[in-house]
Amino acid sequence: QDTFTLKLAETWGPNFPIFGDATKSMAQMAEKMSNGRLKIRIDSANKHKAPLGVFDMVKAGQYDMGHSASYYWKGKVPNTLFFTSMPFGMTALEQYAWFYYGDGMDLMQEVYEPHNMLSFPGGNTGNQMGGWFRKEIKSLDDLKGLKMRIPGFAGEVFAEVGVNPTNIAPGELYTALERNTIDALEWVGPALDLRLGFHQIADYYYTGWHEPATELQFLINKRVWERLPADLQEILRVAMRTAAYDMLIHSQHENAKAWANIKQDYPNVQIKNFPDDVFQAMYDANQKLLKEAAGNNEQAARIVKSLEDYQRDSRAYTRISDNAYLNTMAEIE
Amino acid sequence: MYWIIKLDKSLAWLSKLCGVIACLAMILMAVNVFYDVVARYVFNDVSIAMQEMEWHLYSVVFLLGIPYALRTDGHVRVDVFYTRWSNKTKAWVNILGSLIFVIPFAYLIGRYGYSFALDSYQMGEGSGDPGGLPHRWVIKAVIPLSAVFMATAGLNMVTYAIRVLAGEKEYVGEHSAGGLA
Amino acid sequence: MIGMIMFGVALIMLMFGFPVAFTFGGVALVFGIYAEGMDLFAFMPYRIMSVMQNTVLMAVPLFIFMGVVLQRTKLAEQLLTSMGRLFGGLPGGLAISTILVGALLAASTGVVGASVVAMGLISLPVMLAHKYDKRLATGTICASGTLGQIVPPSIILIILGDVLGLPVGDLFRAAVGPGVLLIGLYIVYILILTRLKPQTAPAMPKDDDSISRGKEIRDALLAIIPPLALIIVVLGSIFTGIATPTESSALGGIGAVVLALIYRQFSFKMVWDAAKDTVSVTAMVFAILIGATAFSMVFSYTGGDYLLEEWLLMLPGEQWGFIILAMLVILILGFFIDFVEISFIIVPILAPVAEALGINMLWFAILVAMNLQTSFLTPPFGFSLFYLKGVAPPNVRTIDIYKGIVPFILIQILVLALIVIFPEWFGMSSTY
Numbered sequence: 005q006d007t008f009t010l011k012l013a014e015t016w017g018p019n020f021p022i023f024g025d026a027t028k029s030m031a032q033m034a035e036k037m038s039n040g041r042l043k044i045r046i047d048s049a050n051k052h053k054a055p056l057g058v059f060d061m062v063k064a065g066q067y068d069m070g071h072s073a074s075y076y077w078k079g080k081v082p083n084t085l086f087f088t089s090m091p092f093g094m095t096a097l098e099q100y101a102w103f104y105y106g107d108g109m110d111l112m113q114e115v116y117e118p119h120n121m122l123s124f125p126g127g128n129t130g131n132q133m134g135g136w137f138r139k140e141i142k143s144l145d146d147l148k149g150l151k152m153r154i155p156g157f158a159g160e161v162f163a164e165v166g167v168n169p170t171n172i173a174p175g176e177l178y179t180a181l182e183r184n185t186i187d188a189l190e191w192v193g194p195a196l197d198l199r200l201g202f203h204q205i206a207d208y209y210y211t212g213w214h215e216p217a218t219e220l221q222f223l224i225n226k227r228v229w230e231r232l233p234a235d236l237q238e239i240l241r242v243a244m245r246t247a248a249y250d251m252l253i254h255s256q257h258e259n260a261k262a263w264a265n266i267k268q269d270y271p272n273v274q275i276k277n278f279p280d281d282v283f284q285a286m287y288d289a290n291q292k293l294l295k296e297a298a299g300n301n302e303q304a305a306r307i308v309k310s311l312e313d314y315q316r317d318s319r320a321y322t323r324i325s326d327n328a329y330l331n332t333m334a335e336i337e
Numbered sequence: 338m339y340w341i342i343k344l345d346k347s348l349a350w351l352s353k354l355c356g357v358i359a360c361l362a363m364i365l366m367a368v369n370v371f372y373d374v375v376a377r378y379v380f381n382d383v384s385i386a387m388q389e390m391e392w393h394l395y396s397v398v399f400l401l402g403i404p405y406a407l408r409t410d411g412h413v414r415v416d417v418f419y420t421r422w423s424n425k426t427k428a429w430v431n432i433l434g435s436l437i438f439v440i441p442f443a444y445l446i447g448r449y450g451y452s453f454a455l456d457s458y459q460m461g462e463g464s465g466d467p468g469g470l471p472h473r474w475v476i477k478a479v480i481p482l483s484a485v486f487m488a489t490a491g492l493n494m495v496t497y498a499i500r501v502l503a504g505e506k507e508y509v510g511e512h513s514a515g516g517l518a
Numbered sequence: 519m520i521g522m523i524m525f526g527v528a529l530i531m532l533m534f535g536f537p538v539a540f541t542f543g544g545v546a547l548v549f550g551i552y553a554e555g556m557d558l559f560a561f562m563p564y565r566i567m568s569v570m571q572n573t574v575l576m577a578v579p580l581f582i583f584m585g586v587v588l589q590r591t592k593l594a595e596q597l598l599t600s601m602g603r604l605f606g607g608l609p610g611g612l613a614i615s616t617i618l619v620g621a622l623l624a625a626s627t628g629v630v631g632a633s634v635v636a637m638g639l640i641s642l643p644v645m646l647a648h649k650y651d652k653r654l655a656t657g658t659i660c661a662s663g664t665l666g667q668i669v670p671p672s673i674i675l676i677i678l679g680d681v682l683g684l685p686v687g688d689l690f691r692a693a694v695g696p697g698v699l700l701i702g703l704y705i706v707y708i709l710i711l712t713r714l715k716p717q718t719a720p721a722m723p724k725d726d727d728s729i730s731r732g733k734e735i736r737d738a739l740l741a742i743i744p745p746l747a748l749i750i751v752v753l754g755s756i757f758t759g760i761a762t763p764t765e766s767s768a769l770g771g772i773g774a775v776v777l778a779l780i781y782r783q784f785s786f787k788m789v790w791d792a793a794k795d796t797v798s799v800t801a802m803v804f805a806i807l808i809g810a811t812a813f814s815m816v817f818s819y820t821g822g823d824y825l826l827e828e829w830l831l832m833l834p835g836e837q838w839g840f841i842i843l844a845m846l847v848i849l850i851l852g853f854f855i856d857f858v859e860i861s862f863i864i865v866p867i868l869a870p871v872a873e874a875l876g877i878n879m880l881w882f883a884i885l886v887a888m889n890l891q892t893s894f895l896t897p898p899f900g901f902s903l904f905y906l907k908g909v910a911p912p913n914v915r916t917i918d919i920y921k922g923i924v925p926f927i928l929i930q931i932l933v934l935a936l937i938v939i940f941p942e943w944f945g946m947s948s949t950y
């Protein structure tokens with residue numbers, strides 16, 4: 005029987021925790037389940053040197069697979085934006101339901117199809133934190149003119165309410181925040197933020213709203229996919245789906261651990277919610293930007309409608325189940 | 338020989354043109370970064386487009402600077418033996434180096450850089466950040482453009498070496514101190 | 519194995535004197551096509567694009583521009599000779615001044631190409647004009663230009679923080695002690711050497727024998743102020759957060775032009791000529807980076823990284839044996855491959871072993887950083903050596919630089935050994 009070796013390029017560096025573990029576990033599962041017929045060789049960013057070139061390299065067939073995040077390709081194919089996580093969007097559980105039981109997967113394939121690729125959910129970070137701020141945000145006015153490193157669509161929402169989104173090279177983020185070149189930044193969540201030491205230089209850690217369920221993605225070149233026999237396709241599909249789910253619980257585990265550490269060693273760090281007027285303004289800005297995005301593109305309009313419809317129904321149930329339970333628990337604890 | 342001299346001078350002119358563009362980009366970049374710092378600190382105003390323009394200009398500086406420095410002999414050489422060699426030997430080193438290393442290297446970068454930029458053009462790629470610059474293909478196209486000029490500068494090394502072999506020119510010093518010319 | 523053979527071939531080819539950048543690129547091309555075919559080079563545009571979008575490297579042309587303007591307007595000369603005069607009849611004053619200026623630059627950037635080239639432009643001509651030994655002059659410049667790696671802010675510490683999962687702030691703080699000690703030992707070395715061989719670094723002659731020492735010092739201090747103010751503006755803009763380290767290099771460049779204006783040295787021709795020099799030297803630095811990226815691409819895609827991995831897993835599993843051998847391996851690899859490759863390929867393999875041995879990872883990271891700093895200076899492939907050669911006058915030979923750097927490498931190894939043996943001197947412990 006034929007064996008297949010697929011080369012996978014990931015956006016992350018070698019040994020990058022959680023994200024990198026997802027690709028490794030996927031590769032291991034695929035190899036074991038196929039009894040060695042399907043091997044996946046992972047090249048990290050240090051090898052291919054093109055963290056944000058994964059889309060192009062898989063498209064051109066220089067790599068068979070990729071592991072990255074769909075919203076990184078927004079500048080190339082605007083509608084890839086919707087498959088990672090949207091501000092004020094669904095939680096991880098709701099979003100997985102949209103992907104696997106709603107229209108999510110079909111819409112995603114439709115967007116990637118013209119680029120000769122298939123895209124699959126590739127692991128979730130869970131709700132990302134809203135970022136590190138050196139000053140407390142008490143009202144909308146405090147956001148006006150605030151210099152913040154916040155990329156992508158969330159940056160556009162922030163810009164609408166008066167924030168100055170600022171580009172800072174990742175290597176200079178720490179120094180820039182420490183010395184007030186910027187006032188705030190967002191990264192991921194406790195487990196990954198802890199490594200960069202932001203808790204040592206900023207006191208206010210805001211809760212998230214902009215990426216409630218950041219989903220990574222596996223990319224596969226379509227010709228490569230079609231060359232695989234049906235059983236290996238299924239093995240790969242199952243390995244990717246399992247690795248994705250595993251990354252979500254892995255994130256929960258690591259974040260909880262890291263947060264316990266921060267709480268103990270850095271009592272200066274305070275968790276804050278943005279005030280209501282700030283949330284309201286950002287929500288309105290988000291709606292406005294989504295309308296704009298949907299307004300001039302038929303496909304975008306369909307995706308946005310699917311996301312909104314699904315979220316409405318799914319959220320109604322979340323409210324009377326998990327949400328109600330957590331509220332009850334909060335009262336008696 | 339006449340047409341070799343003519344060719345040599347035309348190729349040199351191309352590299353010089355690269356140098357002029359790179360110099361302009363260099364000055365604009367310094368002003369651009371300075372402006373961004375002042376705008377952020379004094380006027381509390383940040384423009385992502387201006388921030389992206391910084392690395393666009395910086396890329397032009399080194400990508401077009403490389404062919405220019407080939408012409409001015411600004412690229413560093415290990416001179417353990419090179420300085421002691423005759424003009425003739427140096428000419429042969431430069432001819433072979435150019436034909437085996439520079440021109441094929443430039444060819445590959447140009448060939449793959451072309452599809453790299455073309456793909457970006459076909460997708461209409463722009464910045465993914467709020468307020469960023471559109472038309473990413475323009476800056477990506479500088480990669481194959483630089484490769485074309487690298488190849489012509491490589492060819493220029495050959496024509497110059499032929500003039501040296503003919504005894505009409507010679508290598509002055511082993512290089513002009515980092516092209517400080 | 520192809521990767522290893524390629525190193526040897528590159529080494530031989532370099533000796534022919536064809537430009538270093540294209541020798542790297544060309545050798546990589548021949549081996550790459552032989553082993554993997556042409557299509558391997560489809561990765562090159564991505565790698566070049568990564569360099570283009572690495573805005574931290576923008577400091578390279580900007581600092582070079584500052585250096586060139588300071589040199590062309592003679593302000594650099596004024597700074598160094600005045601500083602040298604402060605040392606009165608003491609030989610080696612210029613070298614010590616160079617180390618101090620290098621330390622200041624190191625505190626404002628972590629990009630070695632930028633500071634080595636800027637230092638080369640600023641102080642090499644001055645030292646040579648004052649009859650300094652070529653080896654001492656070039657060694658001092660390479661060593662003090664490379665300080666940027668260990669003195670925070672530093673790129674290597676940020677990369678190591680990422681690879682090892684350590685907070686950047688902790689690393690920056692831990693690196694201050696070793697950095698200061700290194701600067702101190704460089705100066706001590708100059709003092710000892712000039713005591714033994716005064717002719718290698720002659721003392722600055724007095725301008726005028728009749729003036730008093732007091733007046734001499736006063737004049738020197740006055741002359742130092744403007745260029746020093748510029749460096750302090752650059753540093754200050756970082757410390758106060760007005761600019762990022764990269765942006766501060768632009769403030770330095772524009773500031774140098776303003777200084778020229780004040781000293782009536784300004785002309786559009788001067789700026790244009792400075793831009794021309796800058797483009798040429800920048801191109802030299804980046805051509806090496808691009809040639810080297812092609813080289814490391816072929817090395818790793820032909821399995822060189824897997825081979826290294828295999829070798830490293832054979833290191834001993836006992837604390838001192840492990841540390842000493844790990845340091846030796848990094849030092850030796852540093853002769854051949856650049857620090858980013860080492861940080862990303864070698865360090866992740868060593869880290870779990872170190873962790874399992876109960877080694878303090880912060881200490882381990884500082885050791886690696888010190889060691890990687892040395893890799894910039896070790897012949898034949900130390901990038902600092904090429905960078906300096908690229909801006910040195912023709913009569914400074916590659917071999918002079920190779921010889922000049924040896925004592926400084928020994929000092930670095932000494933400091934490395936001190937951190938290994940006495941971690942508590944630097945506020946660290948070797949284990950948890």
Ligand code: NA
Nearest residue numbers: 132190191192
């Ligand atoms: Na994030």
Ligand code: NA
Nearest residue numbers: 624627666671
């Ligand atoms: Na530094």
